Amino acid sequence: xxxxxxxxxxxxxxxxxxxxxxxxxxxxxxxxxxxxxxxxxxxxxxxxxxxxxxxxxxxxxxxxxxxxxxxxxxxxxxxxxxxxxxxxxxxxxxxxxxxxxxxxxxxxxxxxxxxxxxxxxxxxxxxxxxxxxxxxxxxxxxxxxxxxxxxxxxxxxxxxxxxxxxxxxxxxxxxxxxxxxxxxxxxxxxxxxxxxxxxxxxxxxxxxxxxxxxxxxxxxxxxxxxxxxxxxxxxxxxxxxxxxxxxxxxxxxxxxxxxxxxxxxxxxxxxxxxxxxxxxxxxxxxxxxxxxxxxxxxxxxxxxxxxxxxxxxxxxxxxxxxxxxxxxxxxxxxxxxxxxxxxxxxxxxxxxxxxxxxxxxxxxxxxxxxxxxxxxxxxxxxxxxxxxxxxxxxxxxxxxxxxxxxxxxxxxxxxxxxxxxxxxxxxxxxxxxxxxxxxxxxxxxxxxxxxxxxxxxxxxxxxxxxxxxxxxx
Amino acid sequence: xxxxxxxxxxxxxxxxxxxxxxxxxxxxxxxxxxxxxxxxxxxxxxxxxxxxxxxxxxxxxxxxxxxxxxxxxxxxxxxxxxxxxxxxxxxxxxxxxxxxxxxxxxxxxxxxxxxxxxxxxxxxxxxxxxxxxxxxxxxxxxxxxxxxxxxxxxxxxxxxxxxxxxxxxxxxxxxxxxxxxxxxxxx
Numbered sequence: 001x002x003x004x005x006x007x008x009x010x011x012x013x014x015x016x017x018x019x020x021x022x023x024x025x026x027x028x029x030x031x032x033x034x035x036x037x038x039x040x041x042x043x044x045x046x047x048x049x050x051x052x053x054x055x056x057x058x059x060x061x062x063x064x065x066x067x068x069x070x071x072x073x074x075x076x077x078x079x080x081x082x083x084x085x086x087x088x089x090x091x092x093x094x095x096x097x098x099x100x101x102x103x104x105x106x107x108x109x110x111x112x113x114x115x116x117x118x119x120x121x122x123x124x125x126x127x128x129x130x131x132x133x134x135x136x137x138x139x140x141x142x143x144x145x146x147x148x149x150x151x152x153x154x155x156x157x158x159x160x161x162x163x164x165x166x167x168x169x170x171x172x173x174x175x176x177x178x179x180x181x182x183x184x185x186x187x188x189x190x191x192x193x194x195x196x197x198x199x200x201x202x203x204x205x206x207x208x209x210x211x212x213x214x215x216x217x218x219x220x221x222x223x224x225x226x227x228x229x230x231x232x233x234x235x236x237x238x239x240x241x242x243x244x245x246x247x248x249x250x251x252x253x254x255x256x257x258x259x260x261x262x263x264x265x266x267x268x269x270x271x272x273x274x275x276x277x278x279x280x281x282x283x284x285x286x287x288x289x290x291x292x293x294x295x296x297x298x299x300x301x302x303x304x305x306x307x308x309x310x311x312x313x314x315x316x317x318x319x320x321x322x323x324x325x326x327x328x329x330x331x332x333x334x335x336x337x338x339x340x341x342x343x344x345x346x347x348x349x350x351x352x353x354x355x356x357x358x359x360x361x362x363x364x365x366x367x368x369x370x371x372x373x374x375x376x377x378x379x380x381x382x383x384x385x386x387x388x389x390x391x392x393x394x395x396x397x398x399x400x401x402x403x404x405x406x407x408x409x410x411x412x413x414x415x416x417x418x419x420x421x422x423x424x425x426x427x428x429x430x431x432x433x434x435x436x437x438x439x440x441x442x443x444x445x446x447x448x449x450x451x452x453x454x455x456x457x458x459x460x461x462x463x464x465x466x467x468x469x470x471x472x473x
Numbered sequence: 474x475x476x477x478x479x480x481x482x483x484x485x486x487x488x489x490x491x492x493x494x495x496x497x498x499x500x501x502x503x504x505x506x507x508x509x510x511x512x513x514x515x516x517x518x519x520x521x522x523x524x525x526x527x528x529x530x531x532x533x534x535x536x537x538x539x540x541x542x543x544x545x546x547x548x549x550x551x552x553x554x555x556x557x558x559x560x561x562x563x564x565x566x567x568x569x570x571x572x573x574x575x576x577x578x579x580x581x582x583x584x585x586x587x588x589x590x591x592x593x594x595x596x597x598x599x600x601x602x603x604x605x606x607x608x609x610x611x612x613x614x615x616x617x618x619x620x621x622x623x624x625x626x627x628x629x630x631x632x633x634x635x636x637x638x639x640x641x642x643x644x645x646x647x648x649x650x651x652x653x654x655x656x657x658x659x660x
Contacts, residue, residue: 077581257620260612261615
């Protein structure tokens with residue numbers, strides 16, 4: 001593919017990607033891992049110009065707001081995303097709420113293709129009474145709180161109770177448990193927010209139960225996270241021997257990963273740990289939440305009622321069946337970690353409410369030419385960054401195939417960011433560019449240095465915009 | 474319990490938090506493979522978290538004679554294509570792959586955090602010669618699809634002269650699903 005002219009149009013200072021107008025223009029909605037990995041692949045193969053739109057002024061999605069503060073190495077991917085954003089054919093547009101500030105149809109008019117990579121900002125609810133009482137939080141909000149997500153900055157969880165119960169046993173549940181019980185000396189050197197750090201420093205939580213519907217062989221967390229729980233200083237493991245009946249016998253037939261995980265769990269259950277430890281944690285299996293118990297004044301959670309289950313079948317497909325037995329656990333903090341959930345972004349986009357994803361075939365949105373999706377909004381909210389990476393590469397490949405097969409009309413000239421930014425300006429929306437994020441980044445690192453942390457995240461969108469001040473269009 | 478105390482010293486929360494991975498990807502020295510191992514401004518826990526730089530520091534590979542020793546490695550990519558590569562002792566198999574355009578990912582920059590994008594199969598006679606994987610590598614390997622007896626993470630393989638002739642085969646899939654039906658859903 002050869003092109004003869006490069007148009008140099010400098011209509012808006014600092015907005016890259018306008019000069020090479022000869023390739024296709026692609027818009028990506030969502031500046032998290034899915035968005036950036038899709039962009040990366042599109043930029044690598046071919047000559048597309050890629051614009052990434054993000055609702056917050058800051059990029060990186062769950063890498064910034066989901067990965068636990070004590071897992072900094074997982075955030076190394078940010079370096080890759082930064083390189084992508086700085087590519088001459090890529091531009092980042094933050095502080096743009098797609099669906100509200102600009103519609104999907106408007107984006108589709110301005111670009112040859114639009115990729116939805118906006119992830120899962122909602123959460124599955126337990127569907128039990130008392131779920132909305134003070135003291136009950138979704139893991140998504142709790143994690144957002146300690147990771148500085150602006151919409152969770154007022155969460156103010158009350159940590160004055162002794163026992164916390166977490167529903168769900170995936171890696172997010174274990175992250176929450178670990179952050180609740182970790183020594184403050186360790187946390188204070190991470191990028192956890194200062195207000196969360198102070199709250200945790202004053203926390204009275206000493207016991208965390210991590211509850212799952214099924215048994216030890218169905219647990220969804222991975223061994224790395226389990227090992228971190230086992231190794232937590234000044235804590236001991238406290239589990240119920242009854243939950244482990246029959247497990248030792250099943251070990252020999254398990255595939256290696258499940259076997260190692262189960263062995264570690266059994267070891268923790270058996271050895272317990274230092275009896276003098278002030279804090280404890282444990283799994284509770286075969287239990288489903290049925291009701292949040294309110295205190296005498298009915299104003300906050302003071303316990304949770306659990307139904308005891310038995311298992312039908314075995315292995316991954318084993319099902320929990322009710323037995324009719326119930327058990328009440330006193331606790332003042334309840335965190336439900338049973339899954340994130342995507343929500344519809346725009347009425348023009350098909351959405352499957354049952355699976356909570358955008359219906360698609362290999363990343364091509366159903367019945368909508370030129371519209372694609374990648375990441376959690378495409379597959380559902382599970383998997384690690386690596387899974388999303390592979391998935392995003394798949395969508396990019398499919399998009400490129402479609403471009404090469406003539407399924408998208410590339411002969412039509414599309415204005416891309418030029419048109420959208422102009423439109424946003426008329427609507428009073430101030431776009432934050434990647435170079436602006438770099439200023440916010442520098443400010444956060446500066447504030448962090450003062451506190452002995454890698455960064456102190458800005459919690460307020462208005463504050464971020466204020467810092468950028470005159471720089472913003 | 475002394476044993477558990479020893480175990481407890483092993484993981485993230487028990488160690489002083491430090492930046493464990495310098496941003497090597499943007500350093501011109503690293504790109505030219507002229508990096509001899511960053512020492513200033515980079516501190517790492519003494520044992521567990523092995524980034525490629527950590528490996529430089531902990532290995533014997535920083536002596537000038539070793540650095541000049543050639544190690545021949547063959548990558549076999551996902552299409553079965555053989556890519557012979559000449560490396561120097563002390564180099565890391567993941568970075569070597571990148572240098573030669575071999576499609577081995579390393580999202581976490583060799584810090585055992587990205588769950589196995591750099592998973593490779595090592596030719597059996599050379600597999601024996603590699604040092605045993607650390608527990609953390611084993612934990613990561615558990616998440617690798619199509620795990621085999623000779624599976625290792627490329628980011629943890631440091632080339633030594635006795636590995637000359639080693640063949641590293643990239644598994645045909647990198648997606649995190651298991652052929653045996655086990656489908657973990659971690660995040």
